[in-house]
Amino acid sequence: MVAAGPAGAERPIGVFDSGVGGLTVVRAIEELLPQEHLVYFGDTARTPYGPRSVDEVRSFAFEIMDLMANQDVKMLVIACNAMTAAAYEEARDRYGVPVIGVIEPAVHSAVRATHNGKIGVLGTPVTIGSGEYQRALAATGRGVEVFCQPCPAFVELVEAGDLFSEELIGLAEGYLAPLLAADVDTLILGCTHYPLLKGVLHWVTKGDLELISSAEAVARDVYARLVSEDLLRRVAELGTRRFMVSGDPGQFRAVGSRFLPELNVVEAVPWRD
Helix, strand or coil, X not given: CCCCHHHHHCCCEEEEECCCCCXXXXXXXXXHCCCCCEEEEECCCCCCCCCCCHHHHHHHHHHHHHHHHCCCCCEEEECCHHHHHHHHHHHCCCCCCCEECCHHHHHHHHHHHCCCCEEEEEECHHHHHHCHHHHHHHHCCCCCEEEEXXXXXXXXXXXXXXXXXXXXXXXXXXXXXXXXXXXXXXEEEECCCHHHHHHHHHHHHCCCCEEECCHHHHHHHHHHHHHHXXXXXXXXXXXXXXXXXXXXXXXXXXXXXXXXXCCCCEEECCCCC
């Protein structure tokens, strides 16, 4: 494991996603732990991950975690539902640092929020197809009914900067129709890109559903784990930020800066297809 105490605490937290969506997790961590150093990687050259196979997503996840390990991170935060579903269990024993995923925090938040026990899950095809949300919700023992809906087009539109349009509203209406018909009262946004679409989702659902994003719950898990592992950076100064992408830094910055204003410098990291 990474060395505990002051030396280990100075190392950065590594956060990664298939694109800009993981910045929602970065923002939540920043708000709770502004003193922590953060390194972020977005695999924008290969996004979206949703149509890919679980094996391919798993391979990508370990390539990225190897990159993060070379940055001497003290913790890995898998800010991507597809990569959490494909690689989280194996990653926990592979890198010698704490690993946080996004599925379990969202699940626990959803079961606390629901009143009628009917929970909907929006996600990419690979995340929904993995069955991880269904298994995690069943494992809570709360007897909730789960209704899952793959949303293959959302990520590509977000990465292109489309956060509210007629096309997006039409897609959302189609994706949400079976969940609304099932009378779900709580909706898990099972992709870290989807919180960027809260405006559209509230519009289509008329604000009647509780929308669950894992970002804040993940940040709380990060804090708790840093404390338990004696890795919390205990200083009265802001931490540093480093952002890397495998694709076009300009496009990443243009979209990401809408909700993370300090996104000024983004590095391009050469990446194989």
